[in-house]
Amino acid sequence: MSNSHMFLPSGFIRTPLQNGLGRYIPQLQRITLKFCKNHGGSRGVRDFIESDLMEFAKTNPGTVVYLKPRRHRSPCMVAEYLNGEREYLSCHEFSRDEVHKWLSYMCTRSGIPVMRFRKYQHTDYPTVQGVWNPFTHQAPEINIAEFPHEVLSRPLDHGPTATEQLIEIFKKTQIEDPANKPPN
C-alpha cells in the first residue's frame, strides 16, 4: 500500500554524528514528568516515580530527570534530545508499566523525527574504486589527442570502406610480376 495516507515525511536512515560507530551516546538530554499529586489520572506516573524512577535515573546517567508536580493538570512527559527536538506524550490514565515502557522508548530514540525509511542501509562511502563516469574506461591518450584523429575519430564498428574493399579486390586480381619476386 502506498504510504501517502500516513502523511509521514520520508528519508534515508541516519544517525547523529555516527553514534555507535565508536562510543554509543544516548541521545536523550532531559526528560520532564509533569503530574498531579491528587488526581486519579496521574496514578500510574506517581507509582512509577515512587518505585522505578530512581533505578531509571541510575541506569541513564546522561539524562537529566525533572519532575513537575502541578495541581489539576493531566500527566505528561516531554523528552528533549541533543539535537534540539522535543517529543511530547500524554500519560493520562497510564499504568506504571506503560509509563516505564514509554520512558525507555524515549531513551532509545535519537531526536531525528519519525519518518518512513526509503532504505534500511546507508553509507557515506558507496564507492571504493570511484563512481563510473563516461571517461572511466577510456584510454588516457584522449586527453592529449588532437581531433579529428585518424584512429579515435573513426566509428568503433566501422569495417573496411568501399574504397578499401576495391583496393583489396584489385590487389587479388593482380598477377605477380616475376621481376618483383625475390631470387630463389
Added chain:
Amino acid sequence: MLITRVLFNRAPKADNFWKRRRVFKLTAHYRGRKRNCYSIAIKYLHRALVYVKKGRKLKKKDAIELWQQRISAGCRELGSSYEALVRGMARCQIALDKKTLANLAIWEPRTFKSLTQIAAAKLRQEPIKGLNDISPPPAGVITRGML
C-alpha cells in the same frame, strides 16, 4: 416459554462508523469528495487496492528490467554483451545476481570490467555456438588453467 418469539430476534445492526472509518483512514490523501464521502471513496479505494496488488509484481519486473538494461549498457561499453557476461559467469560458477552486477557497474567499474574479462576468457576457451564474439581477446587476463 414461547421460544418462537425469541428466534425472531435478529443480530444487532453493526455500527457503520467504524467500517467507514477504516476506509477514510486509507483515503485521507485523496482530493475532494473522494476523501470524505463513503460511497464515492469506496470506489476509488477498491481501484487503489487492485493497483497495489498488481503493482507488487510490476515493481519487481521493472527493477529486473532496469538492472538488465544497466548491465547490458556496461557490457557494451567494454566490448562484451549481456548474454556473454551472464553465460561466461555461469560457466565460471560466479553466481552474482542482476542487482549486484548493476551496482558494481556503477559503483565499482573496475570490478565489473574484470568480471567481463573473466567471462570473455572463459568463452574463448569454451566457445558457445551462436554467441558472436564482438571483441578481440581481453588483454591482461592470466588464467593459468584455473578457468
